[in-house]
Amino acid sequence: MKGVFWLVALRQFGKNVVKERWAYFFIFPHFALYALFFLVPVIVSMVLSLLDYQWWGVEFVGLANYTKAFADPIFWKSVVNTAYYTLGFVPLWLGKALVISALISPFRKQIQTFFKAAFYLPHVTSAVILSMIWLWIYNPPFGLLNYILAIFGVDAVAWLGNTATAMPAIILMQVVMGGGSSIVLLSAAMNGIPAHLYEAAELDGAGPMQTYLRITLPLLKPTLLYLVITGTINSFQVFTNIYLMTQGGPQFSTTTMVYMIYDSAFKQFQFGPASAMAMVLFVITAAFAIVQFRWLGEDVEY
Amino acid sequence: MFVDGKKTRPGHFVILLLLLGTALISLLPLYWMVITALQQPTLAVTFPPEWFPSNPTLVNFQRFFNRPDVLRWTTNSLFVSLAITGAQVLTCAMAGYAFAKKRFPGSNVVFYMYIASMMIPGQVTLVPLFLIMSKLNFQDSYWGLILPGIAGPFGVFLMKQFLSTLPTSLIEAATIDGCGELQIFRRIVLPLSKPGLAVLGIFTFMGQWNEFLWPLIITNSSKMRTLPVGLALLQEELPMQYGLLMAAATYAAIPMIIIFIMFQKYFLKGITVGALKG
Numbered sequence: 297m298k299g300v301f302w303l304v305a306l307r308q309f310g311k312n313v314v315k316e317r318w319a320y321f322f323i324f325p326h327f328a329l330y331a332l333f334f335l336v337p338v339i340v341s342m343v344l345s346l347l348d349y350q351w352w353g354v355e356f357v358g359l360a361n362y363t364k365a366f367a368d369p370i371f372w373k374s375v376v377n378t379a380y381y382t383l384g385f386v387p388l389w390l391g392k393a394l395v396i397s398a399l400i401s402p403f404r405k406q407i408q409t410f411f412k413a414a415f416y417l418p419h420v421t422s423a424v425i426l427s428m429i430w431l432w433i434y435n436p437p438f439g440l441l442n443y444i445l446a447i448f449g450v451d452a453v454a455w456l457g458n459t460a461t462a463m464p465a466i467i468l469m470q471v472v473m474g475g476g477s478s479i480v481l482l483s484a485a486m487n488g489i490p491a492h493l494y495e496a497a498e499l500d501g502a503g504p505m506q507t508y509l510r511i512t513l514p515l516l517k518p519t520l521l522y523l524v525i526t527g528t529i530n531s532f533q534v535f536t537n538i539y540l541m542t543q544g545g546p547q548f549s550t551t552t553m554v555y556m557i558y559d560s561a562f563k564q565f566q567f568g569p570a571s572a573m574a575m576v577l578f579v580i581t582a583a584f585a586i587v588q589f590r591w592l593g594e595d596v597e598y
Numbered sequence: 599m600f601v602d603g604k605k606t607r608p609g610h611f612v613i614l615l616l617l618l619g620t621a622l623i624s625l626l627p628l629y630w631m632v633i634t635a636l637q638q639p640t641l642a643v644t645f646p647p648e649w650f651p652s653n654p655t656l657v658n659f660q661r662f663f664n665r666p667d668v669l670r671w672t673t674n675s676l677f678v679s680l681a682i683t684g685a686q687v688l689t690c691a692m693a694g695y696a697f698a699k700k701r702f703p704g705s706n707v708v709f710y711m712y713i714a715s716m717m718i719p720g721q722v723t724l725v726p727l728f729l730i731m732s733k734l735n736f737q738d739s740y741w742g743l744i745l746p747g748i749a750g751p752f753g754v755f756l757m758k759q760f761l762s763t764l765p766t767s768l769i770e771a772a773t774i775d776g777c778g779e780l781q782i783f784r785r786i787v788l789p790l791s792k793p794g795l796a797v798l799g800i801f802t803f804m805g806q807w808n809e810f811l812w813p814l815i816i817t818n819s820s821k822m823r824t825l826p827v828g829l830a831l832l833q834e835e836l837p838m839q840y841g842l843l844m845a846a847a848t849y850a851a852i853p854m855i856i857i858f859i860m861f862q863k864y865f866l867k868g869i870t871v872g873a874l875k876g
Contacts, residue, residue: 309703312702312703313702313703316700316701316702316703318696318700318779319696319700319702319705320696320702321779322692322693322695322696322700322783323692323693323696323697323708325688325689325692325693326689326690326692326693326748326749326753326754327693327708329689329745329748329749330712330715330749330750330751330754332730332745332749333723333727333730333745333746333748333749334715334723334746334749334750334751335711335715336726336730337722337723337726337727337730338715338718338722338723338726340726340729340730341722341723341725341726344725344726344729396617396620399613399616399617400617402601402610402613403601403610403614404601407614409862409866411617411621412866413858413862413866414621414624414625415621415624416858416865416866416869417624417625417628417855417858418624418625418627418628420804420854420855420857420858420865421628421808421850421851421854421855422807422808422809422810422826422850422851422854423808423810424808424810424826424829424830424850425631425826425829425847425850425851426627427833428631428829428833428843428844428846428847429627429628429630429631429844429847430627431833431837432630432631432634432840432843432844433627433630435840438647438840440630440647443647472623472624472627473624473627475624477869480866480869480870481869481870484870529717529719532719533719533720533721535721535811536810536811539810539830540830540833554719554721557721557724558721558724558811561724561725561728562728562815567725567729570725571725571726574719574721574722574724574725575722577719577721577722578718578719578722581717581718581719582717582718585717
């Protein structure tokens with residue numbers, strides 16, 4: 297009986313496939329590329345992390361690449377540095393976006409658009425260009441930052457050459473240049489808040505600060521959570537600025553996880569260990585992604 | 599004057615000035631880049647720095663263009679970005695249409711796979727992609743630069759989101775009128791999804807024009823470098839030539855800045871399309 301049931305179900309499935317053949321036709325071009333150059337590499341990466349992959353041969357080594365990574369103090373340093381960067385960057389970046397989106401909200405639409413565009417502008421240039429500019433700004437004898445600080449009597453600092461200041465300097469640069477897209481998102485969300493809520497608050501005699509904290513902020517929660525989590529995930533992947541500005545130094549004080557993966561894969565050609573580290577990054581990112589789905593589940597439509 | 603439907607209060611002027619100040623700080627580095635580029639090469643490292651060049655010159659740009667392969671990097675960047683953008687827009691519109699308007703066996707599974715993929719950091723695919731490209735002999739070639747750029751899942755998600763808002767009745771009406779599937783796609787779906795395609799196209803182009811890590815890995819001859827990679831190597835080679843470096847940075851930044859100013863509306867709208875709905 298059961299066999300017959302499966303046979304009927306299979307036939308029905310086949311019929312549906314034939315009936316909707318055009319859907320497969322439309323999906324095929326992208327799916328083929330996606331499978332070949334995205335899905336397969338993700339799976340291969342998992343396999344590679346279990347291999348000792350050298351040009352002269354391949355050997356299965358089990359979890360040796362993982363134990364090697366976990367025993368490497370520089371790998372732990374890169375995890376700590378990535379967390380340091382994330383914890384430094386995300387609150388400052390989001391704080392900047394929150395303050396600016398709140399400040400522009402009472403103005404006319406044209407003025408809002410002007411500021412959104414002004415704050416977004418640095419985003420359209422590449423991280424390479426921004427890194428080059430900030431290398432020049434941070435230059436110890438002649439850079440703009442030391443020049444401005446000298447006016448206030450501060451001695452010149454080698455911002456990127458110092459283990460204590462290198463990471464803060466990179467965070468500062470990202471905060472000054474960043475925030476554009478989060479400002480746009482937050483102010484779109486703020487414009488979506490029904491006006492009658494504000495009118496009611498005004499009638500009840502609430503001041504602007506109270507109105508912001510009691511009405512605006514709670515209603516921005518979905519957008520804020522989205523920004524925190526995407527901002528965090530992006531911070532986990534910081535690379536270009538590090539590559540151009542510090543090469544992970546001085547003394548590994550700016551070696552982030554992705555820089556470490558790049559270095560071991562394409563400078564030392566340690567493909568197995570690099571894949572193991574990439575898997576660790578994957579797991580950490582996935583954990584945050586799951587948190588995102590849990591917390592945002594009801595608010596986000598897919 | 600500044601505030602909708604209300605009188606401008608003095609407080610508003612203070613806020614406006616504060617905002618202008620902050621915006622200026624975040625634009626100052628870009629201004630500094632242009633100023634340094636226009637400075638006499640010797641003046642670029644002179645104290646105190648000049649806020650307005652008294653003697654602007656294009657010498658730094660000239661020196662930059664005299665370097666080998668600069669135009670080649672530019673055409674590489676342009677060709678690769680345009681090829682990826684064109685292929686992305688077409689393939690993602692097709693796939694997005696199928697996911698938005700057709701129910702077929704496997705549609706949910708495949709679409710959830712796409713969504714899950716968006717959470718995977720691109721760096722996970724780096725090493726295997728490099729090995730696959732080497733096996734295919736696509737290292738240091740346009741194929742190697744272009745193919746992985748088309749494969750990303752985000753565009754399909756974006757187009758599905760956009761096309762879900764198209765009225766299905768239009769497609770049904772066309773079917774009743776005897777339109778074939780390809781005709782429906784070409785005559786109805788594509789024209790109606792122009793705003794979505796524009797957003798996807800602009801963001802793909804910008805992302806690819808600025809892409810750094812993958813071109814750095816997959817190319818190794820100077821002839822195949824893209825502009826960002828060429829610039830980064832220039833920075834490594836001549837770290838103290840600030841005038842020259844800032845001229846190079848200005849040259850690479852200007853196309854995107856012009857595109858941004860021209861298509862500002864799409865940029866600002868596009869940011870919200872990809873993120874939250876409702």
